[in-house]
Every structure is written in C-alpha cells, then in structure tokens.
Amino acid sequence: MKKKRVFLGSVATETNTFSSLRTDIKDFHESFYALPGKHPETPTLCSAIYPVARAKAKKYNWNLIEGTATWAEPGGVVNQKTWEKLRDQILSELHAAQPINIVLLGLHGAMVSQECQDCEGELLEEVRKIVGPTAIVGVTFDPHSHLTEKKVKNANLITVFKEFPHVDFVETAEDLIDLVHKTEKGKIQPIISTFDCRFIDLFPTNQEPMFSFVRKIKDIERDERILSVSIIHGFMAGDVPDLGTKIIVTTDNAKDEGDAWAKELGLELFSLRGQTRPNLISIEEAMKQVQNAKDGPIVIADVWDNPGGGVPGDSTILLKEIIKRKINNVALATIWDPMAVRTCISAGENSVLQLRFGAKMSQEGGNPIDATVKVCKIKEEAFQRFGDSIVPLGDSVWIKVAGVDVIINSVRSQVFHPIVFSSFGINPYKKDVLVVKSTNHFYDAFSEIASTILYVEIDGLYPSNPKTNGYRNLSRKIWPININPHESVSY
Ligand SMILES: [Zn+2]
Structure with a gap:
C-alpha cells in the first residue's frame, strides 16, 4: 500500500509582551535550531513529535518529510523579520514536500511578533491553504498559550500538555500521532469543541485541586467517543485578545456532546478560581x-x-x-x-x-x-x-x-x-x-x-497580577479583573 506523506515542523517560543527582552533569530539559534533531517534523537519540549513520529512511521506506513524545528527560550516580543523568516521557511519546506496527507506541528501557542498577536494561528492558516481541506493537520500546544479561533479552525486535532510541570510532553505527542493515524485510517472523525472559562491564573498540577482535575479529564478520555480533553491554562504575561483559560474537548463526530463536556468542565474549573496557585510566601x-x-x-x-x-x-x-x-x-x-x-x-x-x-x-x-x-x-x-x-x-x-x-x-x-x-x-x-x-x-x-x-513571591518584571497588569488587547471580560465574567454570556 502506498505510504502516506507526513510533514513535520516546529517553531516555538512563549512571548511575554511585558518583558524588557526582545526575541530574534539569534535566540532561536542559541536555544534550539535543527534544519530538516537534523532533529536530534532526543525530544525538546515542543518538538517531541519528531522522535515519536520517527518511532511510529514504519508501523503506520508513513513517509516522513521533516521540516525545520526550532525553539527560543521564552522572552520578549519576537522581531517581525525573525517571525516571517521562520514562518516562511517552514511553509516553503511544506510547499516543496507536496503532495502531503498529514501535517504534524509542534507549536507553543503563545508566540507574539511585532505585527502578529497570533503567530501560530497565522502559520496554521497558511499551512491549511497549502495542503487543502482534506489533509489532516495535527498540532501540540503548551497549555500556557492563547487559544484562538484561527488555531482551532485550521487544525483537525490538538493535544496539549496536561501536566504543569510539563513532564508529559512526549506522551502528548504520542496521543496526537495516534489520533492522527486513526483519523487517516477513517476510524474516527475528530470534531473540536471549546469553552472559554473567562479567567486566568496559575494551575500547577502537582498539587490539589488541579491534581484531581487532571485525573478527571483523563478518566473522561476513556470514553471512546471522547478522543481528547485539554486545558489551555493561558499565559497572563501575553497581552493578546484571547488571553485566558479555555477547555478543548475533541469527540468522535459528537459535537453536541463535546460542547456539553467543554462547558461543564470549563465551569467546574472556573469554580476553582483563586484556589489553584501554589502557596506563595514573602x-x-x-x-x-x-x-x-x-x-x-x-x-x-x-x-x-x-x-x-x-x-x-x-x-x-x-x-x-x-x-x-x-x-x-x-x-x-x-x-x-x-x-x-x-x-x-x-x-x-x-x-x-x-x-x-x-x-x-x-x-x-x-x-x-x-x-x-x-x-x-x-x-x-x-x-x-x-x-x-x-x-x-x-x-x-x-x-x-x-x-x-x-x-x-x-x-x-x-x-x-x-x-x-x-x-x-x-x-x-x-x-x-x-x-x-x-x-x-x-x-x-x-x-x-x-x-x-x-x-x-518577589515583585519583579513579570506581570503576576492580572488586576493591575493593564491589558490593552484583551477582548473579553475575565476574572479576576471582572468578578463575574460569565454573567452577560448566554450559553
Ligand atoms: Zn508551559
């Protein structure tokens, strides 16, 4: 049987728009920069799709075409030329690799450049234009990211690290790749539902109440119609319209059920607001x-x-x-x-x-x-x-x-x-x-x-208090800036 052509790419950083730093190509080169075919055997936080896809390629009858993989340590706003260079590099590699059946991307989800507040959304939109509506696009995100409509619309499957610390980044890539494979075989039809929890906080999962919440979403995933459940924690240092906590539920062609689960989990998480931070002391x-x-x-x-x-x-x-x-x-x-x-x-x-x-x-x-x-x-x-x-x-x-x-x-x-x-x-x-x-x-x-x-807790450059951070781009009401942000929303 003819092998499926699978393209891999990864471009990732987390942008703190309040930082005194600026991020450019040198930061990507310094932290991690692997040209096509040069990704090491070991994974990096956002590029675990490479070693995982390599390990599964034979079994899945995939022909892998590896694009560039790069990561910069989180920093300040990304220089526009740097973003365009990295974006266009991956897009041109994808173009050259056509026809492609599957695209796997290892992204962070909180990259902001001088002229783009949703770098990964822009990348996914361009990827979709190149590969067309029938190709399968799967992506992994870090939970400290911003979930936008552009990202959801242009991806078929999204998986997100469930744990913070992100000790499960390899598992997250495995989940994605297994779901992509099942989709390609026609065994499942993934449909993504999301819910905007309308708040922002810190959610370490090594302690309660998040420890149990993560076990709960893993239990829900045992239902064969629920393909994947993720929590986007959000990233309070990124002043963008979609800043905030969100839920993603991907079902096997069961949109209503997915919407209901996303809402239920989202409101349950919202009810834990103010209780999830670690015990910060002076x-x-x-x-x-x-x-x-x-x-x-x-x-x-x-x-x-x-x-x-x-x-x-x-x-x-x-x-x-x-x-x-x-x-x-x-x-x-x-x-x-x-x-x-x-x-x-x-x-x-x-x-x-x-x-x-x-x-x-x-x-x-x-x-x-x-x-x-x-x-x-x-x-x-x-x-x-x-x-x-x-x-x-x-x-x-x-x-x-x-x-x-x-x-x-x-x-x-x-x-x-x-x-x-x-x-x-x-x-x-x-x-x-x-x-x-x-x-x-x-x-x-x-x-x-x-x-x-x-x-x-030592006051410093990090914008750790959403109430006083002075967001200028936020598009919705969120807690703790607003006490009851769900009040005027009809579901
Ligand atoms: Zn993170």
Missing part, C-alpha cells in the same frame, strides 16, 4: 523558615524571576537578601549575565576578581552586585535536563560570592534539574538551601531531593 517568611530549618536541602523557587516566563532571569533581590542575612551553605541557579560569564572565563578557574553581575536588564531585577568573587568552575556549553530533553545554558561559570555558590549562565533558561549544580561539581544533597529560578518546572526533579519546597 521573602521574609522564606528566610525565617530557612533559619529555623533542621533538614536540608530546602529548595526556594524564585517564582516570578523565571526565564521560562519570558523575563531575563537576572534578578539579584533574593541573592542579596541571602548574603545580607549571612545564610550559610547556599547554592543558587542561575543568574543570566553573558558579560560576567565572559569576564570570569577570561580570568580563569580559581582566580579571584572584582565582578559586577546580575540585574542588567531591568530596574525591577534589583541592582547589580559588585563583589569580590572566586571563579570555582568554568563550563563551556553547559546544559541541564528536562525529562529526555537536553536544555542548553551556554558557557557558564560557578562563582563563590560571600560564601554563596552561584551559577551564572550565558544562554537563558529556567532551572529544571539538580544537574544544574552537580555538573559543576556542587553536590546539591549537601546544601542547606538551593535557590532556583523557575515557577514550577523545577518541581519534578527537585522534589526528589528537597526536604521542603518554598515558593517565594
């Missing part, structure tokens, strides 16, 4: 707990200075507090400062020098630290892991400042794994305190070694 409270602690390591997450949310990740506020209080046996990862890394590399391992580092990108990140530091270890092209994915940190150094071990990196990345310390020779088990810049993705790997995990 810096004073965290320091008090650290000083009274008996067991280590205590893991402190600097929740809002998370490069994975598009801010620079160079705030010095927490580090200064630790130094001021003379807290011993602490390691912190990471502070992004390519200039400081370069200076330390020039100075060499074991050298002691006067260094200015951190807080270069915004006044909200505090002030740079001026101190005498020791360069303990230099690592060129350092990396860490997130599940099977290898995440670059660029050239990086371990410095000691006022007794605190600090990792400074040159390629921005949030902290996922204790390897961020151990690869430099710091034993994370032996530290009393580990400070990580991450909202929740650190949780999976760090919970295995932590005695306690503290989520610390």
Whole structure:
C-alpha cells in the first residue's frame, strides 16, 4: 500500500509582551535550531513529535518529510523579520514536500511578533491553504498559550500538555500521532469543541485541586467517543485578545456532546478560581523558615524571576537578601549575565576578581552586585535536563560570592534539574538551601531531593497580577479583573 506523506515542523517560543527582552533569530539559534533531517534523537519540549513520529512511521506506513524545528527560550516580543523568516521557511519546506496527507506541528501557542498577536494561528492558516481541506493537520500546544479561533479552525486535532510541570510532553505527542493515524485510517472523525472559562491564573498540577482535575479529564478520555480533553491554562504575561483559560474537548463526530463536556468542565474549573496557585510566601517568611530549618536541602523557587516566563532571569533581590542575612551553605541557579560569564572565563578557574553581575536588564531585577568573587568552575556549553530533553545554558561559570555558590549562565533558561549544580561539581544533597529560578518546572526533579519546597513571591518584571497588569488587547471580560465574567454570556 502506498505510504502516506507526513510533514513535520516546529517553531516555538512563549512571548511575554511585558518583558524588557526582545526575541530574534539569534535566540532561536542559541536555544534550539535543527534544519530538516537534523532533529536530534532526543525530544525538546515542543518538538517531541519528531522522535515519536520517527518511532511510529514504519508501523503506520508513513513517509516522513521533516521540516525545520526550532525553539527560543521564552522572552520578549519576537522581531517581525525573525517571525516571517521562520514562518516562511517552514511553509516553503511544506510547499516543496507536496503532495502531503498529514501535517504534524509542534507549536507553543503563545508566540507574539511585532505585527502578529497570533503567530501560530497565522502559520496554521497558511499551512491549511497549502495542503487543502482534506489533509489532516495535527498540532501540540503548551497549555500556557492563547487559544484562538484561527488555531482551532485550521487544525483537525490538538493535544496539549496536561501536566504543569510539563513532564508529559512526549506522551502528548504520542496521543496526537495516534489520533492522527486513526483519523487517516477513517476510524474516527475528530470534531473540536471549546469553552472559554473567562479567567486566568496559575494551575500547577502537582498539587490539589488541579491534581484531581487532571485525573478527571483523563478518566473522561476513556470514553471512546471522547478522543481528547485539554486545558489551555493561558499565559497572563501575553497581552493578546484571547488571553485566558479555555477547555478543548475533541469527540468522535459528537459535537453536541463535546460542547456539553467543554462547558461543564470549563465551569467546574472556573469554580476553582483563586484556589489553584501554589502557596506563595514573602521573602521574609522564606528566610525565617530557612533559619529555623533542621533538614536540608530546602529548595526556594524564585517564582516570578523565571526565564521560562519570558523575563531575563537576572534578578539579584533574593541573592542579596541571602548574603545580607549571612545564610550559610547556599547554592543558587542561575543568574543570566553573558558579560560576567565572559569576564570570569577570561580570568580563569580559581582566580579571584572584582565582578559586577546580575540585574542588567531591568530596574525591577534589583541592582547589580559588585563583589569580590572566586571563579570555582568554568563550563563551556553547559546544559541541564528536562525529562529526555537536553536544555542548553551556554558557557557558564560557578562563582563563590560571600560564601554563596552561584551559577551564572550565558544562554537563558529556567532551572529544571539538580544537574544544574552537580555538573559543576556542587553536590546539591549537601546544601542547606538551593535557590532556583523557575515557577514550577523545577518541581519534578527537585522534589526528589528537597526536604521542603518554598515558593517565594518577589515583585519583579513579570506581570503576576492580572488586576493591575493593564491589558490593552484583551477582548473579553475575565476574572479576576471582572468578578463575574460569565454573567452577560448566554450559553
Ligand atoms: Zn508551559
């Protein structure tokens, strides 16, 4: 039987429209950039469709045509020329690959360029024009994304990471590819239903109530008419019309049933508003707990200075507090400062020098630290892991400042794994305190070694309060800006 022609593409980043950063092609090259046929065997967060499709191609009788796959660490608005270049690159690869039966795309869903508030919607619309109405278009999204009509209209199947931390990104690609295969075989007829929950918040799924909510949607998926259920958490740092939490239910040709489930789940999730955030504490409270602690390591997450949310990740506020209080046996990862890394590399391992580092990108990140530091270890092209994915940190150094071990990196990345310390020779088990810049993705790997995990809230560049963020593009009423956003909507 003739093989089906399947095209793969991935272009992804998450845009924080409030960030002091700007994103251009260099950021994509630095984080992850694989030309056709060059995708590694390991997945990246948004490109797990590549290794999964390769593994299933023979069984499914697919002829894979791989397009470019690229990812930039979340950052500020994407330069227009960069977006157009990446978009047109993938579209021209798709054009050249025609005729195509199936398109698989690994997208994030929250990319905003200077002239486009819905980059992935635009891409999907162009993809549909090229492949026509009968080709099957399947896409994976990150839940921290914006679900638009354009995205839904031009895709046949959408799957979204269910877990936050996103430990299920490979599973999400597997689900998509299995559903696409069944569709192609005529075994199912996917129809997408959506519901706008009209709110925005944080939804870590490693704790209640979201832990149970995710188990519930997985149970619903056991019904053979319900092909897939997803929650778009939304991304509060992206000021776009469709910002907010939404539900996607894909049924096997049962639109009414899908609509009813989407509404029911959406309103149930809305009823949990205000209860889903982690327990965020102040810096004073965290320091008090650290000083009274008996067991280590205590893991402190600097929740809002998370490069994975598009801010620079160079705030010095927490580090200064630790130094001021003379807290011993602490390691912190990471502070992004390519200039400081370069200076330390020039100075060499074991050298002691006067260094200015951190807080270069915004006044909200505090002030740079001026101190005498020791360069303990230099690592060129350092990396860490997130599940099977290898995440670059660029050239990086371990410095000691006022007794605190600090990792400074040159390629921005949030902290996922204790390897961020151990690869430099710091034993994370032996530290009393580990400070990580991450909202929740650190949780999976760090919970295995932590005695306690503290989520610390420090006001910074990240727009963490929707009520005061001053959105200009939001098109609907949403909680918590509006107390009852469903009031005037008829369902
Ligand atoms: Zn995410």
